[in-house]
Structure formats: structure tokens, C-alpha cells
Amino acid sequence: MTAASLGGLLRERAATAPDRPLLRFGPVTLTVGQVADRAGRLANVLRAHGVERGDRVAVMTPNGAAFPVAWLAIAALGAVAVPVNAGYRSTDLAHVIGDSGARTALAGGADAATALLRAGVDQVGLLDPADAGPAPDVPAGPGTFDAGAEAAGAPAAFDPPDLGPDDVVNIQYTSGTTGFPKGCVLTHGYWLRTAEIVRGILGVTETDVDLTAQPFSYMDPQWNTVLCLDAGIPLVILPRFSASTFWKSVREHGVTFFYVLGTMPVFLLRQPPDPADREHDVRIVLCSGIVPELHASMEERWGVPWREAYGMTETGADLFVPADDTSSVGSGAIGVPVPGKEARIVDGELVIRGEPMMRGYWNDPAATAERIRDGWLYTGDLARQDDRGRFHLVGRRKDxxxxxxxxxxxxxxxxxxxxxxxxxxxxxxxxxxxxxxxxxxxxxxxxxxxxxxxxxxxxxxxxxxxxxxxxxxxxxxxxxxxxxxxxxxxxxxxxxxxxxxxxx
Structure with a gap:
């Protein structure tokens, strides 16, 4: 990957393959060129509303094309995105807004806009969550504007600042062991490198189709977006995870790989068997937290390898089980280090070194110093290493x-x-x-x-x-x-x- 920033990658792909589909959400399909056009127009709108390089901009939208368009617009401007969980209420929302110092926000609905204003932002631009177009509902009163409508009338040409891989693009909040969520400071290079690593370990080609069902406020749909932009393939976005309709969506869109985690595979496995269970184009599934006792059943049911991956918001991609490692099925192994990463065990704890890695916790040097020591990030996860060099989780230090x-x-x-x-x-x-x-x-x-x-x-x-x-x-x-x-x-x-x- 030659691009030095997210905006640079978007411009490169828009110049070479503008007509390739990038984002699919329900009936909405946006090509690379359309995403670049909308992101550029929205960046001009944000600049007109006083957003400058380094300013934090909160983004609180349900799943759809609006979030990745907004994220790429903020990135192109040299500002810093603060993704906000759409489920946040008054206390956790006020913490994220207050801690990040975001004065401007983009929202996908009137309720979110009102909550953001109450949490302390000065202005909220609204977008249609599905396609980043004009907002269907803008609450009356000071502090709100229809960012989608303004973007439709804004210039498409955008003069970007000179940005590099070390420039900050996200303050990504993740729950810590004490107090409220901590903001991980992530750079353009973090996202570019994470996408490059995952693309490599999955062997992604131009014929692939990716899918995400997680909220875009989490890191995974964001690196999925960068991976698809880099590879020139579509990202299918689901409104939310639904075990009863997930595989139907996979079949309808010709999905060839996806990433899931947590309870998702368990919910999927507990769905009634379907004669169409193996009628799909999926060639591999990447998953975090595969239940060892269910692993073989998952592969047998859908006829596709499920491979474990380990990572954190702080570190991106860290460990993975190669696709050809069939001996890992049911073993509980979380893999070996991805290219460019090192892993070892210190006093029973898994520690990680290499890129990508956060630059630290926003406004919290003490927590940063505790987590990152001599270049090694202490994960808080207790682990062991088997005789093949694969790591296994055995517990957690964190509360x-x-x-x-x-x-x-x-x-x-x-x-x-x-x-x-x-x-x-x-x-x-x-x-x-x-x-x-x-x-x-x-x-x-x-x-x-x-x-x-x-x-x-x-x-x-x-x-x-x-x-x-x-x-x-x-x-x-x-x-x-x-x-x-x-x-x-x-x-x-x-x-x-x-x-x-x-x-x-």
C-alpha cells in the first residue's frame, strides 16, 4: 500500500477505479468515486462550519453508508473522528464528549443530535444514515444544521492538507479496567497497516466480497472499510447483527469472507439447520473468541474454515491462525503473530510489540505508561504458548x-x-x-x-x-x-x- 493517509488512499482509488462498488447498504450502493465525491463535499461543509485540522468531531450514526463517508471526510480534513456508540446514554455520552473535547458532531437522527447537544457539543450536522444525503429530520433550534443537504450543494473539489501516516485520525473509545472508557489515539497509519495485514492473511483479491454487521462505532467495520477500499471490493453493511437473517444476507450478496466475534457464532449455530446452509460463496471466516467445543460443528455445518484472530483497539491485528492450520480446530489456539508484530508472555501476561499500535490514551499519560512499557503493550490477558508457538488465552488480569x-x-x-x-x-x-x-x-x-x-x-x-x-x-x-x-x-x-x- 503506497498511500500515506486515508484521504490519500481514497483519492488514489477514485482516480484509478471510480466505478467499483465500495459500500452496499440495503438498496444503496456507492462506488468509490461516489464515496470520494460525498466525502469531499462533506469535508468542505465541515470546513465551512469552522472545523480545522486537529479538531475532534464526534460521529453518532446507526449503521449505513453515512458513517464511513463521514469518517473519510473528517480524515481528509485532517480532523480527528470520535466514533460514538449509538446506544450511549447521558453519562457515558457526556464522558466521551467531555474527554475528547469534540465541539462539532455528525448525527444520523434528531434524537442523537439532541443528546449530543446536551452532552456539550456546540453544533451537530445531520445526515441520512443510509447514504449520507440530506437528513430526513432536523430538530428545530440553535446548534443543528442539515449537513447532508449542505454537502449536496457544496463544491466537489476539496483541497486537502498534507497528511502522513503519523497524523492522528481517531480517538477510539474502548472500555478500560477502571472508570469510564479511555480514548485510544489512532493514526492514519494504524488503519492502513491493519487493513494491509488482514488483507494479506486472508489473501483478499478483486473477486472477494466482504460483510460487516457490527456497529461502525467499533473498530472492526472501520478497518473493513479501509481493506475494501484498498482491495477494490464491496463492503456489505448490515443494519445490525441478526442471527436469523445473517446467512440469508451472505448468500444474497455473494459474500466470500467476513469477521465476527463474541456471541455471534454461538447465535448462528443455534439457528435451526437450513438446507441452504452450504449454499454460499464464503471461503473463510475470521472470528475472535471461537468456543473450542463448538469449532468443529461450525466448520461442519457451513463447510468453510473458521479461523481465530486476536487483536485490540489499542493494537489492531496481533495474532491469527493460518487458513491451512486445520489442527487448530477445537484447540482454543488464538494463533501466532501477524507480520510485523511480536508477542511474548511476561509473568503470565500476553504482551505485544510492533505496528499498528495506538499512540497512547487521550489525556491519560499515566494509563499510557502503565499499558505501554519499553515499546511493549501489556494486554491484561493471561496466556500460554504451546510447543508449536501458538498462543492460548487462559484468563484476564483486568476487572x-x-x-x-x-x-x-x-x-x-x-x-x-x-x-x-x-x-x-x-x-x-x-x-x-x-x-x-x-x-x-x-x-x-x-x-x-x-x-x-x-x-x-x-x-x-x-x-x-x-x-x-x-x-x-x-x-x-x-x-x-x-x-x-x-x-x-x-x-x-x-x-x-x-x-x-x-x-x-
């Missing part, structure tokens, strides 16, 4: 709950619970779950009788749905450490006497 494909920081949920006037103290832990891997359980000490539903409703108003505890158990008092911290290891394991707040 983190891995609910399906989502990371939930226990401290973040605890901080919200203790804000309820009846709550004296709270401790949030992981409990095993057959479907999602782990579920969120909250132990709560209250000062007065309180309906558990009231506490759950309180959290629901302030945090994304995936962070809301499923189980809640009251305690009279907490076991404490000598330093007066809650001794979580002394709390009852498993679900115990907790109320199931979802009734599942």
Missing part, C-alpha cells in the same frame, strides 16, 4: 466483563449505581453465561428498601444497554480489604440469590 462481543468495565457501572440516592456501595462482577460467555452482576448495599427495578431503570437511563446488569443481589455489608476496598473475590460466586432483571 473487565466480556459480555458477548462487548467490554464492560465494572468500575463504570459501579460509578453509576452509587449515584442512586439509596445506594451505599456497589460491586459489579462477571458471572459465567452459556450464551454470552459472561453476564453483568451487581452486588448492592442500600440504605433503604429499594425495588431492584428502580436501580436497573436508573442505570438504563445513563449507560448503554449492554452495560446494564442482568443480575442484581442485595447485601447487608461487603467484605473489605485492609485498605477498605471491597474484596470482590470474597463475594458469592455465580448467580447466587440474585434477581434476574431480564427474566431469562
Amino acid at each position: 473487565m466483563i466480556r459480555r458477548g462481543g462487548e467490554n464492560v468495565a465494572a468500575a463504570e457501572v459501579e460509578a453509576v449505581l452509587v449515584r442512586h440516592p439509596a445506594v451505599r456501595a456497589a460491586a459489579v462482577v462477571a458471572v459465567p453465561d452459556e450464551l454470552r460467555g459472561e453476564e453483568v452482576k451487581a452486588f448492592v448495599q442500600v440504605g433503604r428498601a429499594t425495588d431492584p427495578a428502580e436501580l436497573i431503570a436508573f442505570v438504563c437511563e445513563r449507560l448503554a444497554p449492554f452495560k446494564v446488569p442482568r443480575f442484581l443481589e442485595y447485601v447487608d455489608e461487603f467484605p473489605m480489604t485492609p485498605s477498605e476496598r471491597i474484596a470482590k473475590h470474597l463475594l458469592p460466586p455465580g448467580r447466587g440469590a440474585a434477581d434476574d432483571m431480564r427474566g431469562e
Whole structure:
């Protein structure tokens, strides 16, 4: 890959293959040339609204072509995108906006625009989430504008700044072990290198078709976008992951590879068998978190290799299992280092070195210094290495709950619970779950009788749905450490006497 920036890559591909399809979302198909045109026009709109190089711009849209167009427009301008989970509520949204310092935002709907303004941005431009066109609904009042409509009338020619691989393009928030999500500072080179690595290990050619079903606020659809732009292939975007319709979409669009993680493969495997299960064009599936006991069943059902990959927002792509390594099936191996990366185990912990890697955590030098030491990033994951050099995960150092494909920081949920006037103290832990891997359980000490539903409703108003505890158990008092911290290891394991707040 010769491009030095995301904008440079888009311009190169638009000059050489403008008519190749790049983004497919429902009935919408945008070619490389159309994406370049819309991104350039939107960049001019943002510049007219005062956005300059280095400014942070929040992006809060549901899945569709609008997010990648907006991201590429921000990148071309030399500004910094702050992807925002569309499920965020008042507390976690206010943290991301306040911490990033974003003063401008792009939104895919009136509700998101209103929430962003309340969270502290000065202005919000609205787009049609499907195609980045004129917004279907723009709330009245100061601070909002129809970015899609303005882009339609803006000049297509855009004069880009001189950008290189070391220029920052994202502050990508990811849940940390304490407090609220931390912002990973990611460069143009991070995305270009991640896409190049994945393209190489999958052997992507011009005949391939990619698909993503994750929210674009996460890193994976973003590197998928860059990979497809670089390879000259289409990216099929689904509105959301649906186990009942996923393979139907794969067949309809002629998808040849995709990436899934967390509970996605389990949900897919639990769907009723279909005579068309093997009637598809998929040649390989990349997956993080394959359940070893289900691995062989997945390959047998769909007749295609499923290969493990390991990575983090902080580090991009790190480890992978090669397509021809059939011995890995059912082994639980997460692979060997990708080209350009090194991995080793230090005091039982997996550490990673090489590019891509974040430049650090935004506004948090202490957390950066703790995570990156002498060029090695400490993942927080406990691992072992087998006699073939493959790594295997065996646990985590972090006080983190891995609910399906989502990371939930226990401290973040605890901080919200203790804000309820009846709550004296709270401790949030992981409990095993057959479907999602782990579920969120909250132990709560209250000062007065309180309906558990009231506490759950309180959290629901302030945090994304995936962070809301499923189980809640009251305690009279907490076991404490000598330093007066809650001794979580002394709390009852498993679900115990907790109320199931979802009734599942």
C-alpha cells in the first residue's frame, strides 16, 4: 500500500477505479468515486462550519453508508473522528464528549443530535444514515444544521492538507479496567497497516466480497472499510447483527469472507439447520473468541474454515491462525503473530510489540505508561504458548466483563449505581453465561428498601444497554480489604440469590 493517509488512499482509488462498488447498504450502493465525491463535499461543509485540522468531531450514526463517508471526510480534513456508540446514554455520552473535547458532531437522527447537544457539543450536522444525503429530520433550534443537504450543494473539489501516516485520525473509545472508557489515539497509519495485514492473511483479491454487521462505532467495520477500499471490493453493511437473517444476507450478496466475534457464532449455530446452509460463496471466516467445543460443528455445518484472530483497539491485528492450520480446530489456539508484530508472555501476561499500535490514551499519560512499557503493550490477558508457538488465552488480569462481543468495565457501572440516592456501595462482577460467555452482576448495599427495578431503570437511563446488569443481589455489608476496598473475590460466586432483571 503506497498511500500515506486515508484521504490519500481514497483519492488514489477514485482516480484509478471510480466505478467499483465500495459500500452496499440495503438498496444503496456507492462506488468509490461516489464515496470520494460525498466525502469531499462533506469535508468542505465541515470546513465551512469552522472545523480545522486537529479538531475532534464526534460521529453518532446507526449503521449505513453515512458513517464511513463521514469518517473519510473528517480524515481528509485532517480532523480527528470520535466514533460514538449509538446506544450511549447521558453519562457515558457526556464522558466521551467531555474527554475528547469534540465541539462539532455528525448525527444520523434528531434524537442523537439532541443528546449530543446536551452532552456539550456546540453544533451537530445531520445526515441520512443510509447514504449520507440530506437528513430526513432536523430538530428545530440553535446548534443543528442539515449537513447532508449542505454537502449536496457544496463544491466537489476539496483541497486537502498534507497528511502522513503519523497524523492522528481517531480517538477510539474502548472500555478500560477502571472508570469510564479511555480514548485510544489512532493514526492514519494504524488503519492502513491493519487493513494491509488482514488483507494479506486472508489473501483478499478483486473477486472477494466482504460483510460487516457490527456497529461502525467499533473498530472492526472501520478497518473493513479501509481493506475494501484498498482491495477494490464491496463492503456489505448490515443494519445490525441478526442471527436469523445473517446467512440469508451472505448468500444474497455473494459474500466470500467476513469477521465476527463474541456471541455471534454461538447465535448462528443455534439457528435451526437450513438446507441452504452450504449454499454460499464464503471461503473463510475470521472470528475472535471461537468456543473450542463448538469449532468443529461450525466448520461442519457451513463447510468453510473458521479461523481465530486476536487483536485490540489499542493494537489492531496481533495474532491469527493460518487458513491451512486445520489442527487448530477445537484447540482454543488464538494463533501466532501477524507480520510485523511480536508477542511474548511476561509473568503470565500476553504482551505485544510492533505496528499498528495506538499512540497512547487521550489525556491519560499515566494509563499510557502503565499499558505501554519499553515499546511493549501489556494486554491484561493471561496466556500460554504451546510447543508449536501458538498462543492460548487462559484468563484476564483486568476487572473487565466480556459480555458477548462487548467490554464492560465494572468500575463504570459501579460509578453509576452509587449515584442512586439509596445506594451505599456497589460491586459489579462477571458471572459465567452459556450464551454470552459472561453476564453483568451487581452486588448492592442500600440504605433503604429499594425495588431492584428502580436501580436497573436508573442505570438504563445513563449507560448503554449492554452495560446494564442482568443480575442484581442485595447485601447487608461487603467484605473489605485492609485498605477498605471491597474484596470482590470474597463475594458469592455465580448467580447466587440474585434477581434476574431480564427474566431469562
